[in-house]
Amino acid sequence: MSRLFTLERQTIAPIPDAERHGTSRGLVAIWFGMNMTPLTVVTGATATTVLGLPLGWTIIALLAGNLVGGVGMALHAAQGPRLGVPQMLQARGQFGAHGAAVIVLVALVMFIGYFSSNLVVSIDSAHQIVPGLPGPVAVSLCALVSLVGTVFGYRLVRWLTAAGSYVVGTLAVVAFVRVLSDGAVWTHLGGGRVTAAGFFGAVALGVVWQLTYAPYVSDYSRYLPRRTGARGAFWGSYLGCVASSVLLMVLGAIVGLAAGGADTMAGLHTLLGPGVGFVVLLGFALVATAGNSVNVYCSSLCALTLVETFRRGWVPGVRARVATTLVLQALGVWIAVEAQSGFASAYFSFLSVLLYVLIPWSAVNLVDYYLVRHADYDVDAFFAHDGGRYGRWNVGALLVFAVGVLAQLPFVVTGLYTGPLGAALDGVDLAWLVGFAVSCLGYYLLARLRPELVRLRRPAVREAVAP
Template sequence: MSTKQKSRLFEIEQESIAPIPENARHGKARELFTIWFGMNMTPLTVVTGATATTLLGLPLLPSILAILLGHALGGIGMALHAAQGPALGVPQMLQARGQFGSKGASLIVAVAIVMFVGYFSSNLIISAHSITTLVPGANSSVLIIGCAALSFVIAAFGYNLVRKVTQLGAVIVGALVLVSFVALFLNGDFWGNVTAGTFSWPGFLAMLAIGIVWQLTYAPYVSDYSRYMPAKSGTKGAFWGTYLGCVTSSALLMVLGASVGLAVKGADTMAGLHGILGPILGLVVLVCFALVAASGNAVNAYCSALCALTLVETFRSGWRPGAKARLVTSVVLHLVGVGLALTAATNFASSYFSFLSILLYVLIPWSAVNLVDYYIIRHGSYAVSEFYAADGGRYGRWNAGALLVFFVGVAAQIPFMSTPFYTGPVARAMNGIDIAWFVGLTVSAVAYIAIAKLAPAMVRMAIPGTPVPALRK
């Protein structure tokens, strides 16, 4: 068994966006835990956590509370998406056709692609920056291209190698993070500034929202990995493995970032961490961070390729993309990601914060519709083969009800938004407190339930319990 698993690591994955056959299902909850624990072991997570005590100016304890609460809440929705993977066996964004229709889902898929490429580019920038912190004369453009090349090689082989590399990164960087905390606690500047900052509700809720959106940005692709879990026994393991892995690592590293930001008084976070750790240990930690981030970035690359193939297949009915199509798509997306990273690096911090805010407003209505449809309306009963039907099958090309709810959910958030480039009237009246995510979630969920109950034809309701026909050839 061990020999077979090793040999599969370096075989090009043949599966693409078609349902994973039952005889190809494998994996356990602990493997999903290490995938998602390792996924967050990047400098980007640390830098984002530093936002609490630097940009938002919060004291340490409120920062930690906002970080923990935000990730714990957002992780529930994210993990509920992951639990759909074993039952349906398809990528998450393809499953959106069950709510929005074959053509309607393309809008959500396009948003997901932008998100994946954005995070891919962000990780490239931060990985390169970790190295230039150690070697100021290093060419950041060359480093960005090198990190992208490493990501491509891993993503090219597919699911098994991506999973194994991410698991290895979780062990390596996880140990170094614990060492970093010890070094931080022994640093006098940390304890001297532990009460610095001023509590504010806008700052607290902004950091809470960052934690929620961090988790929800994984929602569009957690099923891409849990879909390989056994259909009968994998649902519970997919939820807890994904939830505990993703929430634990992201919260842990963001707390580290918030603590470092406090200790270095707003200086560059990764440079500050290097100074706290010392020249030798700092070198080891930052280099490992950069390498793990570059290799772990293959998760974003792999899933963005699946999304892109889903988008293309929408308008090429009957086409079943294979390994070659996935590789070509991955090349194109890597080139786009590198291009964005090279042009955005000079104004990264402000652009990234705005990017997170926008993602939150767009993803909340989609997540609400998906979760309500799957768990409350259809109880997980979908005819998977109909996702691939030329005419959209029983789910149609455009599901008017779901699309209406999506746009209403986005629009409902506008008065409550508080971003660097726009603040809605309600948020302004509340001194910048942003509760748009809560409004969007509530409005979208309630509206979708109402439409599904009162006008089921608008969401083309399938009959729960209907046998799932064989996939059309």
């Protein structure tokens, strides 16, 4: 227990073998707990409240989306034990030292956004328990809990997340039993209508939810001993993340139907009743605020990676990590406070657009790691002043990335913008699938036909590396 409150000394440098620890079973607990937040429940509720699906088709769509998206997420996790560096720093192996900064910046904005949105949803839970609690006070209290975990670093963040999985896992079971034991609830569960747009939209919810973790999933598997191997990191991350996502999203879908489209957390509180509702929402709020340290921890690694990109030779230490954490935490709290009064709603919608940007990055990373370079990277070159063999800018990878982003635009379906093909498909969101497929195929062909454009010094294709 005393080691949990020892300041983490590592930041973005490779984790030495002597400091590696943990098991694939521990990853299951971490990633099961990672989704144990009210935000997961709210996300699942959108399938029935916004997309209008009936419960049966919602469960099928959410299950399919999480199962498929989880594969991509877990393939990123499998890279951690071998390379030992944060996922976003490893992007230098595909995009070059400066080229990767574009991806790191997108991920940084996304992490801060998810930290803020988790605060907002946690506050919604808190307001059901203490209605008169002022928004700024609630935000500050929630942020303080997550700040403690982030400052001490990896061990405490990991412990808080794993412990939260048991707490909220138990509360989720209680919530299921309580809600489904109410006969009146069943009269509402037959609502909804099956549409192609609704079904594929719900599938996209699951896929994108899983791929959201791709930019930092190996930040946790990188601490595993090398002997744990890629398979342990893959299955530990996959099973934990997919199981918890589906569990709470389905709970949210049920609440969305049973509560008649009311605010999800308020609806859950009403369905559970005053006593059980108080306990469940209190547990959700506490675990979510503690687990939210994950987003600040990973955003600090992104910020340090971004600064180190343009200050080569600088090795960030504990002070730099803690100072960066405080700045990012303050920024996230400010966004959450403003969101309480309706400001920044466009900002949270913009986060969905950022996910479309991350999908081509994920495709390039996976193809490069498993099919092109076969996990053979020079980690020292990631920190070289000139980018080493990967250079400052990898023109080929950046070109494929740009094409992957542009290929999605006609298919995009969001509150901010709907592409012409997305509209022609009656709102069916296939942008993520198009972007991923175009980027995978484009990068593979480029590496095979013009390997020099992706800074490859040997033939591009041979037997694939299994996770």
